[in-house]
Amino acid sequence: MGIVERKEREKTEMRDRIVEAATLMFLEDGYEKTSIRNIAEKIEYSPATIYLYFKDKDELFFAIHNIGFQLLLKETEKSHKIKNPLKRLHDIGVTYIEFALNNPEYYDLMFIMRSPMNALKEKHGDEQCWTYGEAVFGTLVSTIQECIDQKLIKSKDATIASMYTWSMVHGLVSLKIRERFKVMDLPEDQIRKMLLQSLDEVINNMKA
Amino acid sequence: MGIVERKEREKTEMRDRIVEAATLMFLEDGYEKTSIRNIAEKIEYSPATIYLYFKDKDELFFAIHNIGFQLLLKETEKSHKIKNPLKRLHDIGVTYIEFALNNPEYYDLMFIMRSPMNALKEKHGDEQCWTYGEAVFGTLVSTIQECIDQKLIKSKDATIASMYTWSMVHGLVSLKIRERFKVMDLPEDQIRKMLLQSLDEVINNMKA
DNA sequence: TTGCTTTACTAAACAGTGTTTAGTAAATTT
DNA sequence: AAATTTACTAAACACTGTTTAGTAAAGCAA
Numbered sequence: 001m002g003i004v005e006r007k008e009r010e011k012t013e014m015r016d017r018i019v020e021a022a023t024l025m026f027l028e029d030g031y032e033k034t035s036i037r038n039i040a041e042k043i044e045y046s047p048a049t050i051y052l053y054f055k056d057k058d059e060l061f062f063a064i065h066n067i068g069f070q071l072l073l074k075e076t077e078k079s080h081k082i083k084n085p086l087k088r089l090h091d092i093g094v095t096y097i098e099f100a101l102n103n104p105e106y107y108d109l110m111f112i113m114r115s116p117m118n119a120l121k122e123k124h125g126d127e128q129c130w131t132y133g134e135a136v137f138g139t140l141v142s143t144i145q146e147c148i149d150q151k152l153i154k155s156k157d158a159t160i161a162s163m164y165t166w167s168m169v170h171g172l173v174s175l176k177i178r179e180r181f182k183v184m185d186l187p188e189d190q191i192r193k194m195l196l197q198s199l200d201e202v203i204n205n206m207k208a
Numbered sequence: 209m210g211i212v213e214r215k216e217r218e219k220t221e222m223r224d225r226i227v228e229a230a231t232l233m234f235l236e237d238g239y240e241k242t243s244i245r246n247i248a249e250k251i252e253y254s255p256a257t258i259y260l261y262f263k264d265k266d267e268l269f270f271a272i273h274n275i276g277f278q279l280l281l282k283e284t285e286k287s288h289k290i291k292n293p294l295k296r297l298h299d300i301g302v303t304y305i306e307f308a309l310n311n312p313e314y315y316d317l318m319f320i321m322r323s324p325m326n327a328l329k330e331k332h333g334d335e336q337c338w339t340y341g342e343a344v345f346g347t348l349v350s351t352i353q354e355c356i357d358q359k360l361i362k363s364k365d366a367t368i369a370s371m372y373t374w375s376m377v378h379g380l381v382s383l384k385i386r387e388r389f390k391v392m393d394l395p396e397d398q399i400r401k402m403l404l405q406s407l408d409e410v411i412n413n414m415k416a
Numbered sequence: 417t418t419g420c421t422t423t424a425c426t427a428a429a430c431a432g433t434g435t436t437t438a439g440t441a442a443a444t445t446t
Numbered sequence: 447a448a449a450t451t452t453a454c455t456a457a458a459c460a461c462t463g464t465t466t467a468g469t470a471a472a473g474c475a476a
Contacts, residue, residue, distance in 0.1 A: 007452085014453095036434060046455045048436080057434065112320065117387045130391065137391050155409060159392070164376060164406035170388075171379025172372065179325045180378075183338065183345050184367070198372035205362060205413040215423085222424095244463060254426045256465080265463065 015053045017043055019063045026064060027105050031113065036060075055119075061109060062119035068106035069132030072099050076139055085146035086153070086203070092140060093169055093199045100173035101192065112174055140166060153206045161206070168202055223261045225251055227271045234272060235313050239321065244268075263327075269317060270327035276314035277340030280307050284347055293354035294361070294411070300348060301377050301407045308381035309400065320382055348374060361414045369414070376410055 021042045025034040036057060040047040054060040075095050082088040100107040109116060110133075120130060144165070145158040155161040172195045175181050181191050229250045233242040244265060248255040262268040283303050290296040308315040317324060318341075328338060352373070353366040363369040380403045383389055389399050 035432085037432085047434085048455060049453080051435070052453075111383070111388055112386060114386065117390075120390070133391050154413060160402060160405055160409060163389075163392070163402055164380065164410055167379030167383060167406065168372060168376040168410075169379070170383055171375030171377070174382060175319070175375060175378055178320060178322065180319055181371075182325075182328070183341050184371070194368060194371055197368055198375065201363060201368060202372055202376075202410075202413075205410075243461085245461085255463085256426060257424080259464070260424075 011053075015063075018050055018053055018060065019067070022060055023064050023067065026061075026109070030105065031061075031109070031115070055122075058115045058119040061113075062116040064106075065109050065116035066132060068103070068110045069136065071103070071106065072096075072110070073132050073136050075099055076136055079139075085143050085150060086207070089140075089143050089147060089165070090199070090203050092143060093165070093203065094196065096169050097173055097195055097199060100169075100177065101195075104177050107173060108177055111170060112178070137162070137166070147206075151208055154208050155206065165202070165206075169199060172198055219261075223271075226258055226261055226268065227275070230268055231272050231275065234269075234317070238313065239269075239317070239323070263330075266323050266327040269321075270324040272314075273317045273324035274340060276311070276318045277344065279311070279314065280304075280318070281340050281344050283307055284344055287347075293351050293358060294415070297348075297351050297355060297373070298407070298411050300351060301373070301411065302404065304377050305381055305403055305407060308377075308385065309403075312385050315381060316385055319378060320386065345370070345374070355414075359416055362416050363414065373410070373414075377407060380406055 018039065022034060022039050025038060025042065036047050036050055039060075040050055050060065054063070076092055079088050079091040079095060082091055141158050141162045144153070144155070144161045147153045148155060148158055148161075153161065176191060176195065184191075186194070226247065230242060230247050233246060233250065244255050244258055247268075248258055258268070262271070284300055287296050287299040287303060290299055349366050349370045352361070352363070352369045355361045356363060356366055356369075361369065384399060384403065392399075394402070
């Protein structure tokens with residue numbers, strides 16, 4: 001019986017249509033304006049229908065959050081070809097900063113907003129939910145481990161070093177995205193330069 | 209005529225009562241649950257009254273945000289007595305991290321949430337609005353400048369170095385507050401230790 | 417003291433939000 | 447053909463920030 005398979009296909013198709021519409025609205029108008037009602041109107045269904053495919057708004061935004069991680073993972077994978085782990089580390093950093101600056105809405109959802117993390121709370125144990133995030137972080141840890149093995153950096157603990165390199169780039173872009181660099185009273189384009197300059201200097205400081 | 213003075217006093221008293229009630233609710237129940245209606249009920253006035261003292265919710269939360277900065281400034285001022293600028297830098301970092309971990313709601317409002325920044329947009333030019341933030345950041349910049357002058361760190365640019373040290377500690381605590389360190393799958397108390405350990409290592413890396 | 421004006425406040429409405437419930441019409445199975 | 451399951455929705459619930467129009471009291475001038 002192909003009916004049950006068609007139904008399944010239709011179910012995922014509908015889910016995807018919702019996520020697609022929500023993503024478009026989110027990227028264009030931001031989180032606040034992307035309401036369940038607006039999404040429903042866009043796909044020409046009633047708001048209640050969305051709740052047949054997603055538990056709540058957080059779960060829907062977790063789906064978008066996940067697509068963001070796929071995009072970031074694809075970007076960081078380009079660094080794989082770089083043999084020198086220190087140069088690769090730098091390249092991952094640049095990729096991360098540029099991803100954040102070019103996709104501020106995605107970045108916000110992935111690393112700043114509370115919404116997708118609320119969804120993650122209930123369904124821990126579910127495979128293929130946090131995997132993309134772990135993959136990106138794993139790339140960072142293994143690259144730093146290579147640096148340690150080759151005695152290229154001072155640090156001895158890859159976890160600690162990963163923690164603060166990630167924190168540093170996240171701090172840079174999140175302060176930018178949430179407009180906290182305004183205290184520094186600098187022009188937009190100079191901030192952008194200084195973010196990359198900061199990355200240079202920190203990695204340089206790490207060198208053995 | 210003392211009437212106009214009494215009226216002025218009553219006006220600021222009322223404003224303070226609103227901020228006080230809002231702060232208490234915010235710290236206990238979080239931003240989302242601190243609604244204009246709930247605050248109004250707590251102080252036994254109608255919701256519309258709050259709009260006679262604050263332009264909107266953002267402006268009210270900017271007032272709370274400002275109190276947070278006063279608290280942080282008071283904490284960081286304790287580091288002033290430390291003569292060695294590098295040790296002082298480290299102490300400021302520890303203070304910053306501990307402030308964030310002990311007052312996550314305040315920290316969130318001060319450095320992560322959009323709300324207070326929206327309020328800041330309209331009224332630029334207003335004195336005594338962003339001053340506390342500038343004071344805290346100024347302390348960091350001048351401490352780092354001292355480190356450069358005394359050739360204690362490799363960096364030559366105090367602005368850049370301030371940018372990435374701030375970003376690093378902000379990154380650490382904001383990833384913690386917004387629950388992104390869950391990818392690392394580590395127990396709560398160990399995360400806390402690693403935040404301070406990260407600070408140690410980064411400052412060590414900065415040494416000339 | 418009376419009359420006018422300003423001040424301080426509020427009830428009610430406006431326009432939205434996420435979410436749930438009860439009910440319907442069509443598709444599918446028996 | 448009847449029974450059941452599926453997919454969907456109208457309407458309601460309980461909220462949210464904010465505005466408008468109106469009221470009662472306080473302050474001031476004649």
